[in-house]
Amino acid sequence: MDRELVSVIIPAYNVDKFLGECVRSLLCQTYTNYEIIIIDDGSTDNTYVIGESLTFESTKVKVFRQENQGVSVARNVGMQKAKGEFYVFVDADDIVAPRYIETLVFCAQKSDMGIIGFTSERKELATEVNLNNVYVNASDVIENILCGSNYDGYLWNKIFQKRIIENNNLKFLKNIVVLEDLLFVLQYLKNCSTIAVSNEKLYYYRNREGSAVNNNRLDKYLSKYKVMEEIKKQNFTCTEQSKKKTSFLYFETMFSYLNQILIRENKTNELAEILPNVDIVELLKLKNIKLFLKFLYLKIKGKLYKI
Incomplete structure (x- = not known):
């Protein structure tokens, strides 16, 4: 079960109050074969310092620093650094349950993408997103996302195969501060056939003031x-x-x-x-x-x- 290496990619910008808790929740996983790649996107607080300190807590953690270029570039750099067969994207201010990676990998081994449920404290998102344990066609997921039905365009409750990303040269669109995840997910799904869905809610999305979704720029x-x-x-x-x-x-x-x-x-x-x-x-x-x-x-x- 733990044969495939999973790369967890975390773009981080001014999240020194949250990064430690996020990474430590990832270090408690039941799945053991994974790496955590933190890309500090030119933070002006202690984000990079905390990231470096986390490398002493586990050899799984790697931290890199770049000039501020936005979350899309940070994720693209993370994919370049990643060595895993699967990619998982986690926001630096969120936390995950111990079976987060294990469940996603189980889904991915049987399909082109795995999707799990999540909980959220954002008012405009459902408090709990309930999904059925099913296998669905990628085209149906695309339709559901665009029509605002059961599925969503978020990154963090999904697992992606490196093979599909590299074969289709998929990257995050630069200079985009919101919805960059939606476009990437749709482009990925366009190159998939079957999607495995689990109803387990293993990702906790937190509503942080100052994040891109909460500003009015x-x-x-x-x-x-x-x-x-x-x-x-x-x-x-x-x-x-x-x-x-x-x-x-x-x-x-x-x-x-x-x-x-x-x-x-x-x-x-x-x-x-x-x-x-x-x-x-x-x-x-x-x-x-x-x-x-x-x-x-x-x-x-x-x-x-x-x-």
Whole structure:
């Protein structure tokens, strides 16, 4: 059972209050053949110092430091450093149960990807995500993710095969602060056939102030727009329902981003570049009056700023 080496990749930025507890929960695993790779992304607190101290607690822990380049680059570097046949991605402020790796590996040995349940203290996520012990087609998981059903686009409750990642040259999109995990998961699933799902909730997601999902910076809106643009471009969808959902999310994130530019920057450059390319026919097909009104508002607002 413990033959395959698992690489646990942890991007870390200013998490000195959480990193120790996170890593120590990983050091209590029932599965024994794994390494923990911490990529300090130019932290300004004691994150790197704590990471180094953890290497003295276990030879499984390795810590590397880079200039601040964002979580996507940190994860890409982590994959370059990894020696395992399987990759697991853990957020530095979260904790895991002792059977976390064991259960994921058990799933991965029987499929192209393993998925487990999780618990969360974030209000916008379900307190508990319940999954059935099943084998499902990757295409069905993609549809479910895009339609907001049983499955999700998070990294940390999944296990990935190095072979699939390297054969398809999969990487995290740079300069993206949110939803970078969703795009990576969809790209990975596109190259899978069968997915194994366990209903055990072995990952605990914590809501930390200051994390990317909790800030309201403009780059967060831009990241969402870029990711949805990429998802639309790569055409992951199969059914009419998921195509419609993807189109809706694409327009919604686009208009939210442009609206934030007007509110914060009073600039019309982005509007002049993006709005003329909006597919009006596709927008009207959604039959969503609120979305169309947002579009009209931005068109009118943009013209007013030019006067």
